[in-house]
Each structure stands twice: as structure tokens, then as C-alpha cells.
Amino acid sequence: MDREVKLFACSASKALASAIAAEYKLALSDTSLFRFSDGEMQTIINESVRGTSTFFIQSTCQPHDNLMELLLWIDTAKRASAGYITAVIPYFGYARQDRKDKPRVPISAKLIANLLTSAGANRIMTMDFHADQIQGFFDIPVDHLRSEAIYFDYLKTQDMSNVVFASPDVGGVKRTRAYSNHFKRDLVICDKYRTRANEVASMTVIGEVKGADVILVDDLVDTAGTLCKAADVIMEKGARSVRALCTHPVLSGKAYENLANSRLESLIVCDTIPLMHESPKVQVLSTAGLFSQAIRNTVEHKSIAALFTGA
Numbered sequence: 001m002d003r004e005v006k007l008f009a010c011s012a013s014k015a016l017a018s019a020i021a022a023e024y025k026l027a028l029s030d031t032s033l034f035r036f037s038d039g040e041m042q043t044i045i046n047e048s049v050r051g052t053s054t055f056f057i058q059s060t061c062q063p064h065d066n067l068m069e070l071l072l073w074i075d076t077a078k079r080a081s082a083g084y085i086t087a088v089i090p091y092f093g094y095a096r097q098d099r100k101d102k103p104r105v106p107i108s109a110k111l112i113a114n115l116l117t118s119a120g121a122n123r124i125m126t127m128d129f130h131a132d133q134i135q136g137f138f139d140i141p142v143d144h145l146r147s148e149a150i151y152f153d154y155l156k157t158q159d160m161s162n163v164v165f166a167s168p169d170v171g172g173v174k175r176t177r178a179y180s181n182h183f184k185r186d187l188v189i190c191d192k193y194r195t196r197a198n199e200v201a202s203m204t205v206i207g208e209v210k211g212a213d214v215i216l217v218d219d220l221v222d223t224a225g226t227l228c229k230a231a232d233v234i235m236e237k238g239a240r241s242v243r244a245l246c247t248h249p250v251l252s253g254k255a256y257e258n259l260a261n262s263r264l265e266s267l268i269v270c271d272t273i274p275l276m277h278e279s280p281k282v283q284v285l286s287t288a289g290l291f292s293q294a295i296r297n298t299v300e301h302k303s304i305a306a307l308f309t310g311a
């Protein structure tokens with residue numbers, strides 16, 4: 001017997017959850033969130049979820065409160081006898097801490113995976129992990145959506161005749177190659193050297209960009225330091241223009257100032273994280289249709305991979 005579907009909007013993703021619900025043609029379920037004076041949260045579901053398929057939509061950007069809230073919602077549903085609980089996490093915070101790259105540091109992404117599972121999640125749905133291997137941190141199913149399904153459609157409306165795709169670092173080559181192969185365009189690599197987090201000391205471009213319209217591809221943009229540095233170096237190498245596609249607009253610190261002062265023509269992002277400010281250089285594409293269809297395919301036991309691979 002198929003379970004009734006319930007969609008829930010959590011605090012960090014209310015606009016996206018509303019758009020997903022509209023695409024799904026289902027009203028969001030009724031909830032209340034109470035905050036004590038010290039900041040402690042109490043989550044309340046104001047309708048029965050017994051035996052239902054529940055989907056909690058919450059990006060863990062600015063992760064501390066948003067992650068804790070998501071864990072509380074999952075526990076609330078579990079204790080209310082929900083039949084199947086899916087955490088829909090468009091942006092998965094702490095994904096950059098996926099390994100021990102120096103002594104005596106945590107593998108935070110693994111810890112978050114354990115917390116979500118212990119809280120009672122039966123399934124995770126997310127988009128563009130910082131590293132694909134994070135899927136292996138979970139002992140429950142993970143639906144890993146790809147933003148290529150959105151960006152490919154967008155780029156088909158653009159003039160691609162003079163485009164060269166660029167990876168802002170060596171780690172993003174696989175992601176960028178998917179674009180260069182799909183559109184049959186050249187690929188270049190920006191090799192960067194960091195002295196510390198969020199600060200690029202030097203960068204070189206491997207490949208030819210002279211006279212080209214370059215599109216940088218990355219999974220997230222935080223302070224925008226890497227993107228702006230890459231745009232400067234690429235333009236110095238003779239490129240005609242530089243744009244960037246970055247799924248998750250973290251955009252913290254001096255990001256908006258960096259973008260405004262950069263040689264980057266535009267930054268196209270997804271709505272996995274709500275923008276803190278508007279910028280004439282930032283364009284937002286909706287993920288609601290993709291997440292809505294992924295939720296429907298999950299409920300109807302259909303392929304998720306088919307949404308972005310044609311499988």
C-alpha cells in the first residue's frame with residue numbers, strides 16, 4: 001500500500017520548499033517552531049503523520065541551528081510514527097570536511113551522516129556533494145541529484161560556439177569534464193595553491209583560453225576568492241569573457257564585495273541556499289522542478305538517475 005506524502009518546509013529552505021510543493025501540487029504540512037529565550041528549539045507537527053512518507057526540506061547552510069533543527073524535525077516525525085522519513089538537504093553543510101587532510105582534525109561530513117541516521121532518517125536526498133564519496137558515509141540510501149540537469153538546459157539557450165570550460169581547481173576536473181564532453185568544448189584547469197582556508201596564494205591556468213568565452217564550473221562559491229582569482233588569471237591569459245556556474249551560493253564574508261570588484265561577468269547559481277543579498281552579477285536558477293520530480297520518483301519507486309543521466 002502506497003503511503004500518503006507529507007512535505008515539510010524547515011526554516012532555512014522555506015521559499016524552495018514552497019516552490020517544490022507547488023511543483024508537486026501538494027500543500028505543505030502544518031508545523032510550528034518554538035524558540036525558548038536561550039535559543040533552544042521545539043519542533044511541533046500540527047497534523048498526523050502516522051504511516052506517511054515525510055519529506056523535510058532543509059539546507060544546512062549556516063549549519064549550526066539549521067542542522068539542529070533538521071535533526072529535531074526528523075526525531076519529531078519518528079516519534080509520531082511516520083512510516084518513512086526523508087531528509088531533503090539541497091545543500092549539505094560540512095561536506096568540505098570529508099577526510100583527514102592534516103593531523104588531529106575531524107571528518108565532520110561523516111559525523112553529520114551519523115547524526116542524521118541516528119535521528120531517524122530513512123533516506124537522504126541532496127544535490128552536488130562537495131565530494132562524491134560522502135555518499136559512502138551513510139548506511140541508508142542517498143539520492144545524489146546533479147545540477148547538470150538544470151545547467152545543461154540553461155546553457156542550451158546560450159551561444160556556445162566560443163566557449164571553453166574551466167575547472168577552478170584540480171579536484172573539480174571530473175565535474176567540469178561532464179560539461180566539456182556534453183557540449184564538445186575544450187577544458188582547461190586552474191591549478192591553485194592555498195596557504196589557509198578561503199585564501200588562495202597563487203594560481204596558474206593549464207590550457208589555452210586566448211579569445212575564448214570561459215565558463216568556470218564549481219559545486220559551491222563561498223567567499224568567491226577562488227572564482228575571482230581564477231577570473232583575473234584567465235582574463236590575463238587573453239580570454240574574451242569569464243562566467244561561472246556554481247551550484248551552492250554560500251557567499252559568506254566579503255563574497256558580494258569580491259564579486260562586485262571582480263572581472264567575472266556573471267555568476268549563475270541554484271536556489272539551494274537563499275541569497276543574503278541581491279547582486280547584478282548573480283543569477284539564480286530554480287531546483288524546485290528537479291527536487292519535486294525526484295520526490296515523486298521516490299514515492300513511485302522509479303529511477304532517480306533517469307532525471308539527469310537518461311538511465
